[in-house]
Amino acid sequence: MINYLGTPVIETDRLLLRPLKQSDTQSIFYHWLSDERVADNRVNAAHTSIAQTEERVKKIVSQYKNKEFCYWGIELKGTGELIGEIDLYDFDSSKDNCEVSYSLGFKWWNQGYGTEALQAVVEFGFRQMNIHKISAAHNTDNPASGRVMAKVGMKQEGVIRHMIRNAKxxxxxxAVYGILREDYLKSVCM
Known part of the structure; x- marks a missing residue:
C-alpha cells in the first residue's frame, strides 16, 4: 500500500528538492520551459510567454495540499538556482506503481544533476512511500536520459513506437524503463 507523503524537502549532496513556489516562475520560464532544446524532449511545446509559465506554476502550487501530489523543483544548494523539476505521478494504487519524469535546464545537462535528483526521488519512493515499481520513458532520440535512468538502476523494458506526439x-x-523496489533495495544493500 502506497504511503502518500506529498512533497517533502529532499536534500542530496549538491541539490535541494523542494516544492515549487509562485516566485519561481521567472526561473522556470528562463531556465527550461522556454528553451526549445529542453522542449524537444517534453510532450508540451516551449513556453513563449511568462504568463504560460505563471499559469502552470499556479496549478502546481495549488496541488501541494494533496498528499498524493509529489512534484519538486531541483535547486542547486551552492547557488540557490532553480535548474529543473522532477515528479512522481500516475499512481496506481491497485499495483502500488507510479511513474517519474524530470526536466533540467540545458545549462545543467551532463553534470550529474539529473542522476542525483532521480536517485533521491527513487529512494524516497521506495523507502518512504512503499512504491512497488517506478517507471519512466524517454524519447529514443534522447539517449542521455536513458543513461540517467540506467545509472539509478532502472532497466529498459522495451520501446513503444510513436508513444508521444510532440508540439511540432x-x-x-x-524507451520505457522500470525499477522494482526489491531490486533497488538489493542493489543498495550490496
Missing part, C-alpha cells in the same frame, strides 16, 4: 506534431518512439 512529430511522433516519437520512447
Amino acid at each position: 506534431n512529430q511522433y516519437k518512439d520512447c
